[in-house]
Amino acid sequence: MTQTSAPEPELADSDFAIDAHQAAGLGEAVQAYRNRIRGGDMGSLPAVLGLAVLFVVFSIASDRFLIALNLANLITQAGAICVLAMGLVPVLLLGDIDLSAGVAGGLSAAITALAIVDHDLNWAVAVAAGVLAGAVMGFVIGLFVAKLGIPSFVVTLAFFLGLQGVILKMIGEGGSVRVADDVIRGITIDNMSVAAGWILAVVLSIGYAAVSLRRHRIQVSRGLQHAPLSVVLIKIAGIAAIAITVTAVLNVNRSRNPNFPIEGIPYVLPLVAVLLVFWTFVFNRTRYGRHVYAVGGNREAARRAGINVDRIRVSVFVICTSMAAVSGIIASSYAGKVSASSGGGNTLLYAVGAAVIGGTSLFGGKGKPSDAVIGGVVIATIANGLGLLNQASWINFVVTGGVLLLAAGVDAVSRRRRSAAGVG
Amino acid sequence: MSETPLLELRGINKSFGAVHVLHDVDFAVWPGQVTALVGDNGAGKSTLVKVVAGIYGADSGESFFEGRPVHVSNPKDASDLGIEVVYQDLALCDNLDIVQNMFLGREKRNGFILDEASMEARARETLASLSVRTVKSVRQSVASLSGGQRQTVAIAKSVLWNSKVVLLDEPTAALGVAQTRQVLDLVRRLADQGLGVVLISHNMNDVLEVADRITALYLGRVAADVAAKDVTHSQVVELITAGRSGDLGITSSGAIA
Incomplete structure (x- = not known):
């Protein structure tokens, strides 16, 4: 809907910046996150x-x-x-x-x-x-x-x-x-069995990856605001790394007595x-x-x-x-x-x-x-x-x-x- | 001007105990027009708005919506008819973003899950149709917006629902010069889209700039209902402060000229 007659009032550029659908890349995403933290939104x-x-x-x-x-x-x-x-x-x-x-x-x-x-x-x-x-x-x-x-x-x-x-x-x-x-x-x-622990870790990682990639795809295809793909991938990698590390540590036999192994999540x-x-x-x-x-x-x-x-x-x-x-x-x-x-x-x-x-x-x-x-x-x-x-x-x-x-x-x-x- | 008003009130009376706040008030809102509702403090503007919005029931009088007699007894009746009110305090949730605020209470869903994609697309469409380009992102939180932008979001929220009549209570009261400019432009665009807009304001410059009609209330009575181009700044001020101006307004006998 274009207005032919009404000229835009002259205001600061920042007020009229066009809705940015995404941060352009990783660098900008990091910058935006730093700004949020500086603004007091530390989560x-x-x-x-x-x-x-x-x-x-x-x-x-x-x-x-x-x-x-x-x-x-x-x-x-x-x-x-x-x-x-x-x-x-x-x-x-x-x-x-x-x-x-x-x-x-x-x-x-x-x-x-x-x-x-x-x-x-x-x-x-x-x-x-x-x-x-x-x-x-x-x-x-x-x-x-x-x-x-x-x-x-x-x-x-x-x-x-x-x-x-x-x-x-x-x-x-x-x-x-x-x-x-x-x-x-x-x-x-x-504790869960060692195998069940690994299955849990893998299911969790894949599930998280599937959900976030699907959401990202929908956002891109419908032209909605979305985080850069690199940020999505880093988050997926982070979650997977945590799940796998925790599982690996807990799946080690932690018993002091060699006859009674304690292992699993x-x-x-x-x-x-x-x-x-x-x-x-x-x-x-x-x-x-x-x-x-x-x-x-x-x-x-x-x-x-x-x-x-x-x-x-x-x-x-x-x-x-x-x-x-x-x-x-x-x-x-x-x-x-x-x-x-x-x-x-x-x-x-x-x-x-x-x-x-x-x-x-x-x-x-x-x-x-x-x-x-x-x-x-x-x-x-x-x-x-x-x-x-x-x-x-x-x-x-x-x-x-x-x-x-x-x-x-x-x-x-x-x-x-x-x-x-x-x-x- | 089309023949039937979108919304018409006839002979509205409203008392709070012994205080008779509205006396036989007639009020009309026309499609595609900005009707300014002016009056001094205590003249009954807010009460009239609340009657229209269904927050107060009128003691007597009739309401017509698009020519049909209607009975508005609660806020939901009003919003079902397509009447939306943007209050002075805006009532936005600072911790939610623009999309979430615009759809608050009427979220779109896919089954159980919120349909964020559709809501974001609709919000963006609505803002674009109002030529709103002042917000960086529809996903920014409302707390980060300026006063004018908050007002813009509140107004856009009210038009998202295919409303036909939008009442704006002092939309520019707390705004600076540039932001007032944005909001007045937006008010004009709403009317240009065919909505009936009611602008409640104390600022005569705003009123004379965007209004097509002016309804002046004086001590609970309608002092005048005139086309904005037929009156001057000082005449409107006289209508507000004295209830009459020359041959306009309430005569000493109480009849209306």
Whole structure:
């Protein structure tokens, strides 16, 4: 549609630059990424760099850190935190918080364990019961927050206290329930076979490559904005390299006893990977996910666009406590029991820390499930590395607290830079 | 001018408790024309817009859309008819990009999956049809846009849905000179595409520049409904501030000239 009469007003060129369909090449893509970082949009970059620093420091400080046995331990330790943090991401996206997610997970794990011990239920039924219980708790929390308008901080603080009482009543003072099921125990203590591990790594790499190449092809063929092919290929190579390296390390026999080989990927890793892929899909590719971001970005705009804001707010708490239930069950698998203090203490704060360290904003609107996983690995690495150095646990608390403060500081500063630079 | 207005309100009354905000207001929006709605603070402009948008129900009066009597009782009725309102505060999500904002609440899907390709293509088409060339990329986040660009996106969002009437609440209030220029050009292009555009503004220069008709409200009554070319700047100001100007406007008895 050309306008013959109206001459273009004279404005700065930058204002009238034609919509660029792609960055011209690798160089420009790198430049654009650097500009984004300078503008304060760092994503999970600080967490990745921090993780690299932690790995270097701990491998120098301890010769027991960078060995297959310890790396497998690290992964099983990180599992529960990563899952809980992934559940917290949608809540944080709305600028809310769920302080009760840790104990809600503990309660769900207790329900699952008791269903097996006391009622002889199949593990799948017991897990379903635990996750359902988590979902119900989230639903109730969500109703208090969305319908009554009580700040989520207060509602979930009340649940944090109340649910601990419920666990205590169910398990008994000072008691604990054994996790009497090999499948649930196996999540953290059993490993996939070496062959299955390799198949998983290859399927993951090829699947990721297929999805991103297909999207790139559609974008090019329809003349849409797209990243240069080189960037797509580098990302594919990166994902494949990580998958293959992790598999190669974990497929090495890490047993100290030559008669009992321990090799293969702990089952918790594919479990976390499946949840990560699932939630990434939901938040990136579905209408529901888009609406969660919209409500987190501007609640009033979302309401005017016809989005049912209350329903979204309730749903994120349901997701959070359901994921907390899965996390609690993983934690019980690792500990072999559920005790009255399961999910209490600093469990939740570690998970919030993981999400924030990974790049999820406490101010809402910004964050990804993958942030939570990266942040969860950072938190677990600190605990694991300091443990190897035989440090007193007070140091662990101080260091983790310091890292959380640092991450929240980075979040606040980058948010200020974003609003100054106008980059979202 | 075509014979039937796109949207016509007759004898609209609206009270909030004891406060009678709109008195027998008649208001028409014609296709292909920019109708400016002017009036001082408290004259009832915002209330009238909200009645049109279905946010408030009128106490009495009739509405016609393309000559047919219609009843607009909620915002969805209004958008189903093709009436879109661009509010002063724009209501864009800063954390989403332009395409995502334009399709917010009405995303296109392939089964469960968002159809990003179609949405991006449609958004680009719409912006191109409005001769909008001010944005670098439809995939840049809205937070990175200037005030004028944000206004442009909000307006483009409202025309994406084949709307017939677009109401713009103070679209240039917070903009600089160059950006005001862009938005006024865009307002003109909307009307040139055959839409009925309602421009609510305090800025007489803007109004006289782009408007075809001017409806002036004074204390909840229509002081005048005139062609923009028939009035001068000072006459419009008198209509706004005193309700009358020469033989135009409300006579002392309350009847309308």
